[in-house]
Amino acid sequence: MKKSIWNALILSLIPIFASACNKDEKPAADATGSYSASAPAEVAESSVDPAKKADVLLPQDPDARAWALVAQMSLDEKIQFIHTDHRKMSEIGSAAGHIPGLPRLKIPELLMIDSSAGSRSKIFKSTTFPATLAIAASWDRDLAYLFAAEVAKQARAQGYGMGLGGGANLVRDPRVGRMFEYLGEDPLLAGKMLASRTEGTQSQHVIATIKHMVGNEQEAHRMEGSSVIDERTLRQIYMLPFEIAVQESQPGNVMCSYNQLSLDGYAPGIWACEHPHILTDILKREWGFKGQVQSDWGATHSTAAAINAGLDEDEHYRAAEYFVPAKVKAALEAGEITIERLNEMVHRKLRTMISIGVMDNPPPNNQAEGFVPDINFAAAEAMAQKAAEQSIVLLKNQPQQAPLDVKTPRKLLPLDASKLKKIAVAGAHADKAILVGSGSGSVTNTTYGSFPLYDGKCRNIDFPQKFNPCFTSNPWKRVKVPMLEAIRNAAPSAEVVYGGNSDEAEPFRPYTEQEIDDAVKQAQQADVAIVVVAQPAGEMADLGTLGLNNARTAEGKQGNQDELVRRIAAVNRNTIVVVESGNPILMPWINDVSAVLEVWYPGDNGGPAIANVLFGKVNPSGKLPVTFPKADADTPTAGKEWEKNPVYAERLNVGYRWYDSKGVEPLFEFGFGLSYTEFHYSDLRVTTDGDGSKTATFTLENTGTLAGRETPQIYAQFPASSGEPPKRLVGWDKVELQPGEKKTVSVKIAPKLQSIWDVANAKWKLVPPAKILVGASSRQIKLEL
Ligand code: BGC
Numbered sequence: 001m002k003k004s005i006w007n008a009l010i011l012s013l014i015p016i017f018a019s020a021c022n023k024d025e026k027p028a029a030d031a032t033g034s035y036s037a038s039a040p041a042e043v044a045e046s047s048v049d050p051a052k053k054a055d056v057l058l059p060q061d062p063d064a065r066a067w068a069l070v071a072q073m074s075l076d077e078k079i080q081f082i083h084t085d086h087r088k089m090s091e092i093g094s095a096a097g098h099i100p101g102l103p104r105l106k107i108p109e110l111l112m113i114d115s116s117a118g119s120r121s122k123i124f125k126s127t128t129f130p131a132t133l134a135i136a137a138s139w140d141r142d143l144a145y146l147f148a149a150e151v152a153k154q155a156r157a158q159g160y161g162m163g164l165g166g167g168a169n170l171v172r173d174p175r176v177g178r179m180f181e182y183l184g185e186d187p188l189l190a191g192k193m194l195a196s197r198t199e200g201t202q203s204q205h206v207i208a209t210i211k212h213m214v215g216n217e218q219e220a221h222r223m224e225g226s227s228v229i230d231e232r233t234l235r236q237i238y239m240l241p242f243e244i245a246v247q248e249s250q251p252g253n254v255m256c257s258y259n260q261l262s263l264d265g266y267a268p269g270i271w272a273c274e275h276p277h278i279l280t281d282i283l284k285r286e287w288g289f290k291g292q293v294q295s296d297w298g299a300t301h302s303t304a305a306a307i308n309a310g311l312d313e314d315e316h317y318r319a320a321e322y323f324v325p326a327k328v329k330a331a332l333e334a335g336e337i338t339i340e341r342l343n344e345m346v347h348r349k350l351r352t353m354i355s356i357g358v359m360d361n362p363p364p365n366n367q368a369e370g371f372v373p374d375i376n377f378a379a380a381e382a383m384a385q386k387a388a389e390q391s392i393v394l395l396k397n398q399p400q401q402a403p404l405d406v407k408t409p410r411k412l413l414p415l416d417a418s419k420l421k422k423i424a425v426a427g428a429h430a431d432k433a434i435l436v437g438s439g440s441g442s443v444t445n446t447t448y449g450s451f452p453l454y455d456g457k458c459r460n461i462d463f464p465q466k467f468n469p470c471f472t473s474n475p476w477k478r479v480k481v482p483m484l485e486a487i488r489n490a491a492p493s494a495e496v497v498y499g500g501n502s503d504e505a506e507p508f509r510p511y512t513e514q515e516i517d518d519a520v521k522q523a524q525q526a527d528v529a530i531v532v533v534a535q536p537a538g539e540m541a542d543l544g545t546l547g548l549n550n551a552r553t554a555e556g557k558q559g560n561q562d563e564l565v566r567r568i569a570a571v572n573r574n575t576i577v578v579v580e581s582g583n584p585i586l587m588p589w590i591n592d593v594s595a596v597l598e599v600w601y602p603g604d605n606g607g608p609a610i611a612n613v614l615f616g617k618v619n620p621s622g623k624l625p626v627t628f629p630k631a632d633a634d635t636p637t638a639g640k641e642w643e644k645n646p647v648y649a650e651r652l653n654v655g656y657r658w659y660d661s662k663g664v665e666p667l668f669e670f671g672f673g674l675s676y677t678e679f680h681y682s683d684l685r686v687t688t689d690g691d692g693s694k695t696a697t698f699t700l701e702n703t704g705t706l707a708g709r710e711t712p713q714i715y716a717q718f719p720a721s722s723g724e725p726p727k728r729l730v731g732w733d734k735v736e737l738q739p740g741e742k743k744t745v746s747v748k749i750a751p752k753l754q755s756i757w758d759v760a761n762a763k764w765k766l767v768p769p770a771k772i773l774v775g776a777s778s779r780q781i782k783l784e785l
Contacts, residue, residue: 066351069105070343075332076325077102081346083314083323084112093159093366094123096297096440097315099349108161108362110353115163115201116181116441117603119155124366124373126154127380127604128436128443128477131180131582132167132197134391134600136189136625137673139711140734141196143390148200148208150383155206157373159366161358162207162253167441168194168241169257171626172217172646172654173637175543180437180582180601184625185655185670186729187237188753191244198249205357210245212257212296214238214278219542220642223298226260226269228647234263235757237654239278243287252291252352254283256311258299262645264759271306273299279310290355292348303327304336312345377447381480385605390709392613393622394674395596401573404527412528412574412594414616414676417491420527424572426499426519427564428532428580429507430483433476434606437582439539444473447604451476451504460509461551463541475536476507479604483532483578486611497522500532500564508536508551510560520567529572530614531593533561535581542642545632547586565589578610584628587667598624616676621709621734623673623777627656630667634659656778657725671713671729671777677704677739681712681782686772692751696772698783700745702737709736714747715778716769722756727773730754 070078084097092098093111101109114120117129129151135144148165155163167178171185183190194210201208215227215238229238245251261275262268272278273295283289292312300306300314303322314323321327331337353359364371400412404419428435433451436442451458451474458470481489488496499519501511511519523529533548543550549558569575569592576595579585580602587596597620599610612618629635636650636658653661656670684698696714714731718724731747751766758765775781 062351062355065354066347069107069350070347072105073102073346075329078342078346079323079325079328081349082312082328082342083321084316090122094121095160096120096164097162107350107353107359110162110358111160111363111366112162112164113155113158113160114440115151115155115165116167117165117436117601118151118443119158119160120440120442120444121155121158121160122444124158125445125447126158126443127377127384128434128446129384130388130391130603130606131437131601132165132183132441133180133582133625134602135197135387136183136193137393137598137600137622138387138390139189139623139625139732140390141192143387144193144196145200145203146383147387148197149203150380152201152204152206154373154375154380156204156363157375159363159371159373160206161353161363162209163201164209164211164255164440165201166194166197166208166210166251167212168210168245169212169216170238170241170654172648173542173641174546174584174626174629174635175641176217176583177219177537177541177543178437178439178441178539179626180537181441183241185627186625187240188244188729188731189625191241192248194241194245195248198245198251202249202252202356205361207252207352207356207358208249209253209255209294210242210251211255212272213242213254213283214257214272215261216257216259216272218642218646219540221644222258224260224644226262226645228262228268228645230648230651231264231759232757233648233651236652239282242283246283246287246289250290252356254289254291254293255296256293256299258296271299271301273311274302274306274309276309284310290348291352292345304331307331307337307341307345312348381605384603385609388599388602388606388609389612389618391600391622392602392609392620393598393624393672394613394620395598395628395668395672396590396593397674398594401594404574411676412576413614415491415528415614417494417615420491420494422526423487423491423494423496424499424519424522424526424529424568425484425487425496426523426529426531426568427561428500428534429476429502430500430532430578431498431502432482432504433478434602434604435534435536435580436475436477436601437538438470438475438536438541439472441539442472442475443477446477448478448480450474450478451507458508460506461536463544463550471540474507475538476504477604479607481605481607483607483610486607487530487614490611490615490617497526508559510557511564516560516564516567519564520571523568523575524571526572528574528576529568530576530578531565531568532578532580533565533585535579535583535585537582543583545586546584546629547588547632562588566592569593576614580606584626586629586631590667598622616706619676619706619708620673621675621711623671623711623713624668625670627659627666627670628668629659630665634664634666652725657728660726660778669777669779671711671775672780673711673777675704675708675710677702677706677708679703679708679710679737679776681774681776684772684774684783684785686785688768692754692766692768694749694754694772695746696731696749696774697744697746698774699742700735700737701742702739705739707736707738709734710776711735712745712747713775713777714749715773715775715781716749716754717771717773718756718767719770722767724756724767727778729778730769
């Protein structure tokens with residue numbers, strides 16, 4: 001075919017197949033439109049000479065533009081767009097994955113980077129933001145957007161066009177090592193926050209990833225085990241965050257998980273990355289997902305089976321690559337896959353690059369001589385601090401005790417700096433560093449550096465599964481203003497002393513008796529004692545217990561952070577515990593201390609953020625995105641954690657649903673968090689619209705003396721016949737109120753949130769709730785109707 005005729009044909013066909021995409025050929029309809037997996041025959045033909053078609057005038061519509069590009073590619077060029085060359089990983093701009101560009105078609109290369117709490121570039125410095133779990137604790141969708149945008153801004157400035165943050169596996173077992181990268185235990189909270197995060201990332205022209213789909217709720221055996229999940233639980237719990245994000249924010253990329261799945265009606269043990277029900281039936285057909293599906297790194301196990309199931313891109317970190325030219329060509333020749341499907345895979349990639357803006361406006365080339373990313377670190381740190389402040393959860397705040405002024409019936413927090421002569425701070429390297437989660441969700445090359453590694457490891461830490469949470473870098477990150485200094489800045493007239501283990505070479509080792517004795521002596525003489533405890537966790541590092549003794553020396557000596565708290569609390573009745581963790585922790589000393597702050601992994605500006613909350617510059621407003629149980633034995637998976645083939649036997653009873661249905665009282669429930677002010681709830685009304693959606697309207701008043709933010713939560717109680725757990729989160733708002741101010745709050749509850757998955761008919765079925773509850777947490781119900 002001659003070039004001019006071909007050009008004319010392509011151009012004349014585009015409107016035809018673009019409109020076909022919008023009408024008859026759509027696999028599924030949703031509010032966001034549809035994806036056409038079909039291209040005209042001309043596109044399927046790959047014998048055309050690619051060199052002759054570089055000057056085709058391309059239309060603007062991403063679908064049509066991508067099809068026109070696919071039509072100009074040779075078979076080898078197409079295959080280039082469906083896999084990363086693992087041998088070049090990290091060599092090219094320190095990317096986690098790399099897809100080469102195609103200059104003759106003006107397609108830029110694409111570099112991917114992990115971006116959970118900041119860019120994980122090894123060669124460029126990045127800000128460490130608070131952990132994703134912390135963002136969930138803010139329950140603030142605008143914050144999730146801004147956080148993601150700031151992370152993406154840095155990644156893009158460093159040359160990366162795709163961010164791999166966006167974890168949304170739910171907390172089934174609260175000991176899961178990667179909980180810090182996820183968004184808590186409730187699918188609605190996780191889904192809405194993930195949608196906002198996706199929008200924030202893509203606002204910076206960085207392709208967002210949502211991951212790991214699906215059934216990857218533990219690190220142990222993640223690469224070989226098969227998660228056994230019933231269909232209703234799958235749809236109502238584990239798939240829902242992904243469904244919400246796909247439908248509300250159109251992420252460019254879905255990463256399928258390492259594990260296998262044993263689902264009702266399917267053979268047991270099908271890899272998640274080659275599961276046709278998940279990838280094609282649900283994600284692409286039912287939800288109308290228009291982006292690409294990418295494997296987790298090394299999660300592809302076949303060529304034809306994975307391609308036919310709906311996997312579009314194979315990411316590898318070792319030599320076993322399945323979507324390489326030899327294997328894809330062989331599968332084509334054997335008729336195991338079709339050229340139409342290959343075209344669709346490439347189309348999904350190009351369409352994503354076009355629609356998110358990395359095609360026409362790619363990130364800078366980070367391999368260029370003398371390249372320096374243009375990053376405003378001060379602005380990023382301001383954002384990181386705001387995010388940390390909004391996510392800190394105040395768990396306990398008792399009245400202050402002697403030697404402070406006990407006559408005024410005042411709570412211990414916020415501290416009044418003018419009344420404090422001596423403050424004793426102890427533990428968790430509060431004099432130098434903050435802890436981060438480890439693995440691909442960490443920031444490796446942090447702005448201020450890390451504690452050192454020894455032989456690629458941290459000494460004196462040994463997790464039950466023999467994983468080392470230091471496998472990428474030491475998770476103790478130096479910061480510009482450590483907590484100790486921030487406290488000194490907030491209380492300039494007080495003497496602020498520090499005790500504990502400030503040894504960088506042995507950052508996880510248990511405290512010596514001498515260190516504990518010294519810290520106790522300091523606390524005894526202080527008005528207030530602040531004890532900082534920390535729980536490391538990470539990728540491939542599930543915890544053995546929620547207790548603080550996971551870290552243990554090679555000789556088997558367990559960590560003794562609980563002892564430090566107990567001994568200090570015994571001598572100072574104004575003891576405040578600050579918890580840095582990515583998981584709930586057990587608090588055997590809870591009755592002995594006056595105040596507790598959960599600060600998560602707080603990021604680079606954690607120190608100033610914590611000081612601002614301690615001294616009342618910021619009124620805490622975080623609420624728990626995960627239940628804190630009283631004991632390991634109370635959790636839904638107690639006694640059978642880390643099974644090779646985890647059976648999701650608790651079904652819908654995940655997180656607070658478990659504690660509610662079993663009548664187990666947690667230490668702190670889902671949705672719990674105190675403020676320095678008080679809120680009053682009144683006048684609940686519930687209306688129902690024609691489509692079944694309900695609106696809960698009520699009045700919220702700040703009856704205290706300080707401005708503050710409250711997160712009223714709406715729960716639905718379903719009729720017993722529905723088989724639902726006692727309550728389900730169906731909405732929330734985050735409301736700012738001045739002292740004495742009242743606001744009318746309205747929260748809409750979409751029909752899907754009042755539905756159950758009807759297994760027999762494979763669809764959502766509306767089951768109008770018996771009651772709507774409005775609470776300050778999942779257990780502090782203030783109003784009901
Ligand atoms: C993790 C992914 C990550 C990828 C690339 C995998 O081990 O499970 O979450 O994005 O590595 O670093």
